[in-house]
Amino acid sequence: MFARPRPKKLLAPPSKRRKRQHTIEEIKFDGDARAEYLTGFHKRKLQRAKYAQEQAAEQARQDRIDARKKHREDRKREVEEHVQSVNDALKQAAQAGYIEGEDGELSEDGTAEEWGGFQDTPRQQDTIDHEEEYIDEDRFTTVTVESVNVSRDGLTSSRPDDEESVDEEENIDKNTQGEPEKSSDKNKHAPKKKKQKFRCALYITMFRAHSWNYSMSEDMISN
Template sequence: MVKPNREILTGGRKYAQKQAKKHLVEEVVFDKESRKEYLTGFHKRKLQRQKKAQEYNKEQDRLRRIQERKELRDERKKDLENQLNAFNKTMKDITVDEDEEEEQWNGFEEKEQEEEEEEKEESSQKQPLKGILHHKEVYQVDNEQLLSTSVIDEETTVTIESLDNPIIENIKQANLQAMAKINNVNLEQNDQILENSIKKAKNYAVLCGVTKPERKPKKKFRYLSKAERRDNTRKEKLKGKLRSKKFSDKK
């Protein structure tokens, strides 16, 4: 027997109702605290996101600095190794060249000794330069017979110091005073002028930011004695009386 269309549609409706009852939500409960926290926590969550982003950026910067330092160390190590290899290579070449020269030629040794002796004699015979006020000269005894017969050192060092002529010094002093008088300079105040100039230079350096100003020592704190407190109180009372008297006079 064929069911009519009305029964088929009614059966489908009943089936749909049964299926809906299977997945039916029994009760909807709202948590007021969670709802309030969500609705009022936009700014808080925004600050949390910003904080996390800042922490992430700091960590990335730290890792980047570590990587840069590592690369710099590796580069320096590589440069040092290259320099060391180049130095070892040059030293090896120099030693090889010296060995070859020694094997090929061993002359001119006597000539070099004679040249050194001549240079020593010339240096001993040279006079000291003009203007040097303090120098030393070395004198050697060449007579071997004299050395054998008497007690004399083979080498003697003499220190020579020039003596200033007092007349020349007086003339220089007079010329200096005359020049100072012409330029209106008081030589008696030269130390004071120098100190003032140094002080001005220091102040200018502090003003330009080249140096830091000298820190003044802090005054050591101490408690006042009973007599000092009494004096301060008396002075304050006296000042108050004077102020009140002036105020009354103005009125």
Template sequence: MVKRSNVSLLTEGAAYIQRAKKARAEQVDEIKFDDTARREYLTGFSKRKKQRTEDRRNRAKERDKEAHKEAVRKARKDLQERAEENERTVREALGLSAKKESGDEEEQVEPTTIEAEFSDEEQAATVTITEDFDPSAAVRTYVESADEGSGDEDEAKAKAKAKATVPILPASSRRAEQRAKREKELAVAKANKKEEKKSRSMETPAEKKRGREMDQRKRQKKIDKDRARGIEPGHRSKAAGGKGGKGAKGAKGAKGNKKGGRR
């Protein structure tokens, strides 16, 4: 009997392990067909198309919402700038100093400090009073505000007098002005409605084409029905009213045609 070494005994299973690993690596994966997923794919074309249409509509609504928010932000910014410009104009007209920007440091008023000493036979005390109030500044502010108030009253009286001297428009001119204003408002409302309708139209080109085809079929069907009844397209009013036209004249024309037929 051949004597085996310890190394050969301990590594006897290594060859089997290597062969098993190689066999597993070369093994072909099993191919499985999912009938449920296949059926879902083959029967879900319409559902997926509707989902894509809904996604496009949602994206369009989101774009409109963002555009509206941007317009509101821009309008607010313009309004704030206009208000600041008006404030600067008014302060310049009143002769006041320009308003300081937020970055500038405000002037700090140094507080007034008053010290007084009190003493008697038993004890002594020192009292310190710090005041931030300036009476002269308050008096000056009151005087300036009174002057500004009188100036505003004079300006208001002058404006009222100038307004009273404007001649009153005649009734016809007022009516014409109101009519022009109403027409302008209607035109603006119509333009806004048209723009809103145009922006909110979510129809796809295929849907628009299908709608046009349906309208064409309806018109053709109506024309065929009129021809079957003996009415040519575009002559419905003439056939109904006779040579005399509409109303009483049409009735007279029809009576004349009947008399002519009897003769």
């Protein structure tokens, strides 16, 4: 009839606080660390110098990158300004009616003409065809100067084929006629060879010395 009361939970015993123990400061002596510190001054100095050089090289590289970037930006800005000025000039010309604008404006006569580019017309050249002859002691040369037309196919002669054949025949005749004249002129104007003069003074002197020695030997024999 009566309910049993709930059992009371027992609280855990309070934890005991640990007493702080005052530890004595201790200095440990390490002989290897001491030796490395005392003998590593030069090594650490070289490491600091190397690190400083690396930092300077990295800073110089970064400065070059920044300078190139700034130069590109300046060039880009200049190009944009130039394009903008050209577009403004074209718009002003289109509004004045000199050229057809972007909105389909017409020129002064009211007609929109399509520009097909420059016409490839051959330029009229003056005829400079002539021949010149050069005569030397040993050579006979004929030089022919003629005008040519420059086109996409290459260089073409301005003279017809008949004239070229006639000129070639005339050049052959002139060359054949000039050869005997050249040989005769060469024989006429050729310098005469001088005759070589042999000097016998040395041989005469040697002969005289030999005869004197021979006479001296005969005198000695006779005595």
